[in-house]
Amino acid sequence: MGNDARRPHLRSPEDVTTPIPFTVIGGFLGAGKTTLLNRLLTGATGRKLAVLINDFGALDIDGELVAAHGGDTIALSNGCLCCTIGDSLVETLLTLLERPEQLDHIVVEASGVADPGRIADLAMLEPRLARDGVIVVVDSGDVQQRAVDRRVGDTVMRQLKAADLLVLNKIDLARDPTAVRTWLAGQATAPIVEAQYGDVPAALLFGLDQLGTTHPGGEAENFRSWSYRWSGPVDRAALLAMLTETSTDVLRAKGIVRFSDSADRRSIIHMVGRRIDVSEDGPWRGDAESRLVLLGARSVLHFLERE
Amino acid sequence: MNTVVYSARRILTMNPNQPFATHVAVRDGRILGAGSIESLKGWGRFELDDRFAGKVILPGFVEGHSHAYEGGVWKFPYVGYFDRTSPDGTRSSGLKSIDEVVATLQAYERTMPRDGSTLLAWGFDPIYFGGRRMDLADLDEVSTARPVVVLHSNLHVLNANTPVFAKAGITRHTNVHGVVKDERGEPSGELQENTAKFMAYRAAGVELSTLLSDGAATWGFAKVAQLAGVTTATDLHNTLPESTVAAYLEASASVDFPLRLLPAFAAFSMSPDDGIARLRELAKKNSERLRFQLVKIITDGSIQGLSARMRWPGYYDGTLNGVWNVGPDEIDRLLLAYHRAGFQVHIHTNGDQASEVAIEAVERALATAPRWDHRHTLQHAQMADAGQFRRMKALGMCANLFTNHLFYWGDVHYAKTLGPERAERMNACGTALHLGVPFAIHCDAPVTPIGPLFTAWCAVNRLTATGRTLGEAEKISVAHALHAITLGAAYTLKLDEELGSIDVGKRADFAILDDDPLAVAPVKLKDIGIWGTMLGGRIFEAPRT
């Protein structure tokens, strides 16, 4: 996604009570969580991320990017923060929320054996956070083996089932990529995104906060964002069915929609992978134009263009 | 050079060359010798002190697995099922129903200022209440004007009243693990997971870890240990923030501090590189009464909490396997780092799969970095079987078994979590002894009260709270149990050359008892009165109530 600040944001900057999107990245040790986080931190432009990780040691941030390093927090020159979790994730998170910086997104790296779904629960209890997605990174090379390991197999399966979105990483190293993908699709309902070195688009992880502009794409070649707007009310069931039916291909959706069954109120759609949340957001002001942004694979775009 | 010879009814030394004595000579805080008055005369002038002439002296008890939180919790009312002694020696009676708990809290509430401050209580355990759980209405009867939080004895679960739930914003719509709902779908008042609990603490304005580990808590812990005859105890999992270290340094600097305290550094709280550096730095501050030298790794959860990692066939009642706090890969990584750096690592393993993973981690660490006399110790190892004990022996590992569990949760393990066979063999002291695995036994205070004689009683009698005997073959003799709470425990802390027996040159640390543990009926072992302790030659009499 672009980073043009003039585009309208779903989170209006003057509304300081808007909760901060909260993403949990799960997956086993060695799956590539840190590589992915590295890319996000150093590649972030304009978006102020705070990333909570288990161990700085695994991180590889260019020294020039480090603005300040104080104990358990690294401040980057691009405005991002990186903190180590230490003994208590909840405490670290609450301390972070007390900081003066305005954060655009908080990402937590779950420990290798944690159930990322439980960590995402934090956002259900903390009003300053909005649960975004649970993204589980999977090592193509060894996930099948780990899934049957008597010591960690059940932990792996819990993680896969908790995922809203699965990143099938190191796909270039898989002996039989199709076989892994098929196996994974049989284990969990979340859509699967393939990646090498954690090269997934930032928008996939951090959402589509720009609305109202059609994008030419520009993400990794397998992904496109697609923006859609219309003026009349739309049938709730039909729209949700469309998203659900294609939910294996639509990876993310964000929108303000006028549903025919509550035409006077704004409905917010937030979808990450297999998870769709619809919430009411007060009355329409000005033009009641529905806006929806999707991120997905190329094939989905064709489908939507036909609609 | 002042020498005092203490006479006693009997002295049990744990020194096989001279297991029993009538006199012990103390000089400069150390043991000059033990034997008869005749045999001690050769050391020169001494002062004879007969105040213990009717007492029985043992080496000071060593509690290898406790937590200093035990000293902090006493700032708050105790509402547990079993009787329990506070640091000042007063005894709180066990509360036998939820109504009794509510009544006790109501009475306490009336003594509190009317300022809306939080009422926090601890030690609650509903397992003997016929399935009835505490709910919001129970605690609302205590107060709706202030937050009320009741911590369960396992420290993993809490109950709170409506003001706490309202402030935390927990409603029927809160679909979060650990928020227990009743049959109508409303929150019942019980919170089970860290996340939910933390929100309740915050709503109630409770900073638990700070409340439980300040200076007063450190003193409280030493005092409650002293009452039980303990002269050396661990605080076996602490992230050691500056505030806690400062509290420990200050308390232990006083000669009146009645305990040798060994905190174990929580390995998972920072990267091994940072942790090793921090521990080495802290070790420079070591003194007679404070030692930074232990490292702790927590692998799984607890058996009664159904979060222990079990091997096949898993939980008796079919509950899914528990969770890893630190998974196998991380255990390997942390253990190897601290092992290489020369530290002794204590590994919490409740379930038998956790024990297996820990044993294999030690095996790999030794293959990578051979090392003698590491004494890495499995803490709890409650479900370890003979095969695992054989591997521990072969690898030079120790075990610290949680025999108090047999009494407090033995019935639940028999009926629900483990089933008869594994409940019978749990905390297998007999097997450890036969196979020659050095072992200690422990209380895990504040999970169960600190009291090595009670812990020894559990190892000897293996009786549950309802009177069932668990595992005749795993019983050990009183003499072996006494060894496990003195020299045996000292060995698992690498302090056996310094303390743990009454022998020339060792620290003058004694437990002073009213009766002879080897003379009373084994089933009366736990009832022996404790007069007090001696620590480095200083006498600490226990307050009597």
Ligand SMILES: [Zn+2]
């Ligand atoms: Zn433990």
Ligand SMILES: [Zn+2]
């Ligand atoms: Zn413990």
